[in-house]
Amino acid sequence: MKQRQTGILLTSVASFAMLASAAAADTPIRIGVPVGLSGANSVVAPSVVQSTELAIEQINAAGGVLGRPLELVVADDGSGAAGAQRAFDTLIFQRQVDALISMQTSAARNAGLPILSRGNVPYIYTSFYEGRSCHPNMFVNAWVPEQQVPPLVDHFNATYDAQSYFLIGSDYSFGRGMLEFTRAYIEEQGGTVVGEDYLPMDGTDWAPIISNLRGSEADAIITSTAGGAPNVTLTRQLRDAGIDLPYGNLAVDEGTAASMGSVAEGIYISASYVTGIDSDTNREFLAAMEAHFGDELRTPNDLSVPQFEAVLAYAAAAEQAGTTDTAAVIDALAEVTVEGPRGSISMSHQRHAPLTMYLGQVTADGGVEVITAFDAVDPGDQCPDL
């Protein structure tokens, strides 16, 4: 009796497994995208979702991955830790996604990592960040301070002979992390930091910092605020106080610069993507976005384009591995190279990617003029243990 029961059980398990593998041929591969649809990232999140949609659509039109279509599953992480835990939980355990690909705040990413360990799926992080976040399942295809800061400081040294710098930031991990690296790099290059101050995230009055800046006789300013309001507030008050030093802003992007209009004129930015990149791939990408989204199009930016390329990278890795199995995909992710709007991207360097960085300056009409491109800037030692 007992034997027979086991027999039935085995047969049913076997037939279930057969059913599952038969279904696998056309069941979609699910791509989970936890992203800040509400909260601080809500301004940029729609552009990230759009570029994910385009990537998935293009891949599916070309026959999918391993003969299976890709399916997008978006979850709101609320731009913060608590929301990210819920979003990772839902995507990994309820929606059973095969991979996570997303632009998130550092707080959201850090909160999601322990859940990633339990769920064991590959994860591509597509937001620039303060660096040195390492997890066996995580890859990063956006810039870290080692890639963003040197072009700015080198340019200020060469063009303005800037020896002394004043650093201003928002008081949070990205703001402080970026400026900590900036200070070290400036000192390494023989310059000095004559002042460094931070305002809380919800602070609005930069006057005392600006007064200290005025008294410091710095040659140049580098700022790293939270995106959006703090960045606009600081820039307006600097301009209002008549400060016209060379001004490098680590947190401004093309969209924000355009919305600030004449106030942003002359600001230097350093990014891995600007819409003006002169390549066929970029032009084709912009045209495809325009054709697909029309009036609804959110301008592609340094957060949405890495997201687009990350979907391509996952597809390439799964094809190379011949499976969606996590360990095999992770091995392949370190090897594949994708051609995207930013050029050839390969996450081969300790889970991070060498990137071409563009030094740009905001023009009077809010556009960004590229001054120099720095090819294949190395991310440095981010995760020596991986």
Next chain:
Amino acid sequence: MGNLILDILTTAAILFITSAGLLIIFGVMKIINFAHAAFITVGGFAALVAHQIGLPPLLAPIFALIVGGVLGAIAEAVIVRRLYERPLDAILATWGLGLIMTQLITASFGRGVQFLPPPISGTVSVLGAEYSLYRIVLVGVAILIALAFTALMTRTRLGLSTRAVIMNESLAQGLGINSARVRLITFGVGCGLAAAAGALITPLTSLDPAMGLPFLIGAFMLVMVSGGSLPALALACLVLGGLQAIVSTYVGSVLGGLTIAVCAAVALRIRPEGFARV
């Protein structure tokens, strides 16, 4: 040194402008209007609309005052009026009202940062320092608001009725003063002032649906230590705002940001009446 004195004066002026509306409502009605932040935001967006329909920048704060005043009066008649006997519920109701207003603004203007060209730009040389002209103008505006409000309270019939309601509401009612009307107007004026403040600070801050929020805590603390008196508020802004500027300059802006809340709490512990009756 010149810079520090100007920082102190202009910081105090901005604090005064952004908390006067809250103080007026608290002074007369003894409730805290937690929709204050949303009314500041309304004022910022009213300035944006004023710019879009082509009003001169000088009229933007006045336009905001009217928009905020009308919305405030409506809110009083529909919601706040029912809650005078329940001050705790009034806090919840006005907080909820603020959330709804913020979401309505988000729905109509989007979450992103809007841009409004500054009405005045450039710097002037004062006390041996190059300083933002607009911030110095705000000191004048703060004084103007204080004078206008004092005149309203001491030189008009409405002011007389209002002071009567503040001193003893039932007696005032017995004398035939329509206290419901006084409350309606007070709430409207307070919200209007908050909106005017929003329009006045947009050249220095970002214009987005959350722009009013950072000013709420500071305004709340300052109103608490002022006990509803306008001269006390002016003094509190000067002392606490000045301390904030000094700490930010010599210690760091992160601690500077805590100064007002910490000093207000300490002041209330030592002297429960705060800066009132000094």
